[in-house]
Amino acid sequence: MTTVSDFVIQRIREWGVSRVFGFPGDGIGEFDGALGKAERAGDGLEYVRPTHEEICALMATAHAKFTGEVGVCMATSSPGGFHMINGLYDAKMDNQPVVAIVGQQGLDAFGTSGQQESNLERTFSDVAVYVKTIVAPEQAQAVVDTAFRSARVHLGPAVIIIPHDVQGMEIEAPPRANWVSRSSAVAPSTAITPPEEDIIRAAGIINAGRKVTFMVGHGANGATDEVLEAARLAGAGIITALRGKQVVPADVPHHSQQLGLLGSLPSFNQMDDCDTLVLLGTNYPYAQFLPKTGQARAIQVDLKPEQMGLRYPTELNLWGDVKSTLAALIPHLEAKTDLSWQDKVAHEMVEWENEMEAQALLSYPDGVNPRRVYFELNKRLPPRAIVTADAGTTADWYGHHIRLQRGMMGDLSGRLATMLAAMPYAVAAKFAFSDRSVICTIGDGAFQMLGMNELITIKKYMNRWENPQLIIMVLHNNDLSQVSWEMRTEDANPVWETSQDVESVDYAGWAELLGFTGIRVTSDDDVAAAWDTAFATRGITLIDAHTSKNVPPLPPHITFEFAKNTAEALLKKDPFTLGVVRDSAEALVSEGVERVKGALHIGHDDDEKER
Known part of the structure; x- marks a missing residue:
């Protein structure tokens, strides 16, 4: 006998899925049993069971981000499904195709306030691009196929709810009958190219620009060559959104990395002075860093039409995928002969990289410089x-x-910016690419949420990986430091230790307890050796980096409001005033010295020197 559960498992395999991140329970019990039966028969899915349903959903989202495939997660009825919601919102807000399979109590329990029975369709209606309960076997095929198609086309999570008794019902091929849909497990193409007249119009706008900037997001993944060729012809400087970092290689000299509070000064200057802005696969949310209204002619290319023209008043919106659209656009672009704009970006990046190195090499009396940890990792x-x-x-x-x-x-959790995602992201990346070295960088507050638990998952599954090297680096400063700085800079509030303190834990010792390599870093001089040891270890390493909580995450352009709020917060008896003032002063002095050096050597114009 073939059950609904058997069919669903086979159908999601037909959709190209080989791995599901799940957590069992009685509401999904029949389906879980069918997974076990398929595994014993040798034709099942790889079933990864982490320590929490939220982790399942975050792993599915990360799988989609790193592979471009649909990520699949599974949980039991109400409590399990509710736990998954945060991870599904990560998929929704970062436009990732995920399918969640959620159990439910039996059909007769619907609407009766039974144990773990709730209105799951209503619960998931905001987060999901499609949510449907399978109430009869004949419906299963169409629901599964529609969920996968919806996730792929609408770039978000879809939810399939299967009541416990329906999971075990016998299923046959859908009949040719009224009310019965016979569907296919065929993914629609998303290689969408806008009409030729729009392509020509876009080329005209770019060709007319003298100071063209490309803002590249994760939606341009897979289009690296096209982005670089279009930028070459347009003489464009390139900025990547944080999630688009992997799209444009760092050795491209006119790539000024990220924009905004965690961005570079060259990217700030590009936005401040460009006359043409081309947004490629990005829904960059911080509009205050984009050009002034009316300053730049703007084009946006995206597969999410509802997000086009949303952050900046664009002149032309092209509904298409970045790779296909640029391939159509490139033949119409005229090669710029004046590359002074692009060269300016490249020169400023040399200055910026010198500044970042100087910031990383500073020493602080109250802990390791966290910048040093990343600087040495990058090398x-x-x-x-x-x-x-x-x-x-x-x-x-x-x-x-x-x-x-x-x-x-x-990658990281982008628009949702949920804490703890770095750990399930790293583990999901390791499952998808078991031959690669994976490095997770996480703060101690996030690590204490659910990250520590996932060391257990790693221990359970590491023998499946071709190359078991996985490095976890914990910034150990006993503080929710990002929130501490936001309290100061955004709200002019002093740090409130009751809310901000993170209990100190021996993270290296916890790793050692599980049989992993633990490394404690308590001095700047230890950082390089710690990374050398970690990369020489064929296994799991946790670097417990005891870093300063007072090192300021200075933006590339400090506004009056930023400085004013920080000063007011410190005057209100911030408990770490002395450390913050001392460490911020060191950072600012270093920053000023490097910018003066750069201006002297590179020959910025007077406006640049003043800024």
Whole structure:
């Protein structure tokens, strides 16, 4: 007998899925049993069971980000499904195709306030691009196929709910009958190219620009060559959104890395002075860093039409995927002969990289310089490495110091910016690319959430990996430091230790307890050796880096409001005033020295020197 569960498992395999991240429970029990039966028969899915349903959903999202495939997660009814929601919002807000399979109590329990029975369709209605309950076997094929198609086309999570009794019902091929849909497990093409007249119009706008800037996001993944060729012809400077970091190699001289609070000064200057802005696969959310209204003619290329023209008043919106659209656009672009704009970006990046190195080499009396940790990591990244960062100051240092070369990957929770994602992201990357070196960078606050638990998952599954090298670096400063700085700079509030303190834990000792290599870093002089040891270890290494909480994540352009709020917060008896003032002063002095050096050597114009 073939059950609904048997069919769903086979159908998702037909959709190209080979791995599911799941956590069992009685509401999904029949389906879980069918997974076990398929595994014993040798034709099942690889079933990865981490320690929490939220981790399952974050792993599925990370799988989609790193592979371009649909990520699949699974959980039991109400409590399991509710736990997954945060990870599904990560997929929604970063436009990733994920399918979640959620159990439910039996059909007769619907609407009766039974044990673990709730209105799951209503619960998931905001996060999901498609959510449907399978109430009869004849419906299963169409629901599964529609969920996968919706996830791929609408770039978001879809949810399939299967009541417990339906999971075990016998299923046959859908009949040719009224009310019964017979569907196919065929993915629609998303290689969409806009109409020729729009392509020609876009080329005209770019050709007319003298100071063209490309803003490149994760939606341009897979279009590296097209982005570089279009930028070459347009004489464009390139900025990447934080999630687009892997799209443009760091050794491209006119790539000024990220924009905004964790961005570079050259990217700030590009936005401040460009006359043409081309947004490629990005929904960059910080509009205050984009050009002034009316300053630049703007074009946006994206597969999410509802997000076009949303952050900046664009002149032309091209509904298409970046690779196909640029391939159509390139033949219409005229090669610029004046490359002074592009050269200016490249020169400024030399100055900026000198500044970042100077900042990284500063020493502080109250802990290791966290910048040093990332600076030394960046120098040692092996080919095809994968780096994950968490929400918080790890994202600042990742943006400022990590330079991904061609073939490397890196990612984090973007628009949702949820804490703890760096760990499930790293583990999911390891499952997808078990031959690669994976490095997780995470703060101690996030690590204490659910990250520590995932060392258990790693121990459970590491023998499956071709290359078991996985490095976890914990910034150990006993503080929710990103929030501490936001309290000061955004709200002029002093740090409130009751909310901000993170209990100190021997993270290296926890790793050693599980049989891994633990390294404690308590001095700047220890950082390089720690990374050397980690990369020489064929196994799991945790670097417990005791870093300063007072090193300021300085933006490239300090506004009056930023400075004023910070000063007011410190005057309100911030408990770390002395450390913050001392460490910020050192950083600012170093920053000023490097910018003066750069101006003297590179020959900025008077406006640049004043800025």
